[in-house]
Amino acid sequence: MTELLMPFQFPFMQNAFLIVTLIAPAAAMLSAFLVLKGWALMGDATSHAVLPGVVLAYMAGIPLIIGAFLAGLVCALGTGFIKDNSRIKQDTVMGVVFSGMFGAGIVLYTQIESSLHLDHILFGNMLGVGTDDLWTAGLISGAVALILGVKWRDFLTHAFDPVQARMIGLPTTLLHYGLLAILSATIVAMLSSVGIILSVAYLIAPGAIAFLLTRRFAAMLLVSITVALFSGIAGIYAAFWLDASPAPTIVLILTGLFLAALALRQLRERRVTSA
Template sequence: MNILFDWLVVPLSYPFMQRALLVSLLVAAVCAILSCYLVLKGWSLMGDAISHAVLPGIVLAYVAGIPLAIGAFVAGLSCALFTGYLKENSRVKEDTVMGIVFSGMFGFGLVIFSKIETDQHLLHILFGNVLGVTVQDLVETGFVAGGTLLIVLIKRRDLLLYCFDPNHARTIGLPVRVLHYGLLVLLSLTIVASLKAVGIILVIAMLIAPGATAYLLTDSFGRMLVIATVVATVSAALGTIASFHLDGATGACIVLTQAVFFVAAFLFAPKHGVWRRARTTVA
């Protein structure tokens, strides 16, 4: 028992680990809530596209001397809008359009990053640097994540209906177009809030895994939100502490923990679990 207590508590005796845990929990909570809508809507690839597309915005913001979060948000939202425009004005399917747009913008970001002199480390942008989070970073992340979470919770019913059945939402008078672009804005803000914690590569896992895990465990969207939040925050706490003892990348440890939860749900879910179906078949 003392060993477990030391394993959990000793890392938190360091201020940088306290900040890392707080920012990880903030990001995990907002990603978990939004992931439920993305899984229901089938927008997992959209999250992937926007997360990669923020790189040129970050680099250009650095060159212009403005906050990196502003550049990331503008680039991410531009990617989403450009993807929608191409989809509506060409014969190419949406997943193909997203693949072209996000890979093109990501490549553009890498090119301009290689042409400027900066003290920013590319790996910190790609995979996060949660152990280097400052108090100011924590406040900024809390402001963005808290605002995004508040908006999602206030409009949760409208967003749910839009994700589940947009035609019915339009029929009863909901502003479907506003909800569509509003969800894209919230997705971009969530990615911006997650940059310090897990970077632009691993954030896609945090935007999918909690919702996908909860989807396997329940048929109720309300319970899905709760389960996804619990899975995400527990994964964030365990992953952050484990990274201290393993001397590994914190973002990667968090994502790996979420993957373990998903595999466990896939195997042992009460209604959908592979292990349960196998036992039923044998019996």
């Protein structure tokens, strides 16, 4: 029994378990809205686009999270502006914008000399998080979870039918850009632990899994949070014994859960059809 509890005895592992517990609820709740709204690619685009902001913030000597947040907003707002003022579809615009910003970030990174490890930015450093990272993740995630928890009905209405939301008096513009700001903030919260590339899994997979398993949105939120917490804790625990990186291990568990949920959904539909 003592050996099974060994991962919980090391301070760096305790910090890893703690930070994933902090970021999982907010990321999972946001994931449910992104899946329903069809913004999965927006989460991918924004997570990649923060790289130039991180590098520029390092060059300017300001906190990296400020640069990441601003770069994420520029990507999200720029995508919306181009979509509204051109004939190009949103997914095409996002692909061009995020790949361009990601490429700019790589080029900027190669031009500076720093102790900033690109691997940690891209793939996270969950086993190396410190007190500052925990406070940053906790405060941002707490604020995001609070906003989504209080205003989830407004965001849900806007996600399903923006026209109806406008007709009943909801501030649709504020809800639209507020969700984009929340997306950028959540990515910033995950920057030090999950990293830029792998954060997209936390922004999509929990909501997608819950969408396959439930029919009510309130239940979808709870399932999303449960999936995110389970995969995070299980991934870190498994990575300790496998001597692997925690973030990719978490993503593998999320992928396995998604495939299991998909198989279960198919089985249920076949039973209904045969009945």
